[in-house]
Amino acid sequence: MSRLKSSPSTFFAIPIFQMAFRLGGGAAVLAVLGIAGAAVAQPAATAAPAEAAQKKTVDVVLVQSKVVKDAQGKEQLVAADSVKPGDVLEYTATYTNHTGKSVSGLVANLPIPEGLEYLPKTAKPGATLVKAATKDGAFAAEPLARNVNGKTEPVPYNEYRSLRWTLGQLPANGVTAVTARAKVETVVPPAPAAAAAATPAPAADKVARKTP
Numbered sequence: 001m002s003r004l005k006s007s008p009s010t011f012f013a014i015p016i017f018q019m020a021f022r023l024g025g026g027a028a029v030l031a032v033l034g035i036a037g038a039a040v041a042q043p044a045a046t047a048a049p050a051e052a053a054q055k056k057t058v059d060v061v062l063v064q065s066k067v068v069k070d071a072q073g074k075e076q077l078v079a080a081d082s083v084k085p086g087d088v089l090e091y092t093a094t095y096t097n098h099t100g101k102s103v104s105g106l107v108a109n110l111p112i113p114e115g116l117e118y119l120p121k122t123a124k125p126g127a128t129l130v131k132a133a134t135k136d137g138a139f140a141a142e143p144l145a146r147n148v149n150g151k152t153e154p155v156p157y158n159e160y161r162s163l164r165w166t167l168g169q170l171p172a173n174g175v176t177a178v179t180a181r182a183k184v185e186t187v188v189p190p191a192p193a194a195a196a197a198a199t200p201a202p203a204a205d206k207v208a209r210k211t212p
Helices: 049-056 191-198 200-210
Strands: 017-022 028-033 038-043 058-069 073-081 090-095 105-113 116-118 130-134 143-150 150-156 162-168 175-184
Touching: 058 175, 090 105, 090 162, 105 175
Parallel strands: none
Antiparallel strands: 017 028, 017 105, 028 038, 038 058, 058 073, 058 090, 090 175, 105 162, 116 175, 130 162, 143 150
């Protein structure tokens, strides 16, 4: 696990992740994940005290890694102590069932914060288990599409804001994981022409005040 470090030359994003799942008895549980720490499962607002006691029996751990290539071009995962535009990050959320019984209806939600662009087809497990959504929250299989002026067009991947896995059943003492990759978006500086066009404004204002 790693933490992003702030520095003047480093662009970074600090997303918060949520993993939602249900225990076999139907008790809703929510796990809130920081970008580089173990998840602490928390009961939903309507959960009873007895259900809250169960929350510690299913662990969720999120790991953030940076994807790099060695001299031979082989990918490696390293600690993402700092990132910059263009870097590729991989997120892995691992569930471990300590309940002693099967957990059913397991669903995982992985938000993709602003500043990160989801890399297509990197969500695992994929196929029919994962769906994506933009900020409108409507989940569908990737690639997402939308209707614009009566025409269907693909949704840009930098507009994907969430992934959701329908994982189903996790047996007693079972372990399962979901992963996805995203690229740190490049920050585009203001165009020089736009900055130059704004500079005469103060001078013009000064001349206008001197006019009788």
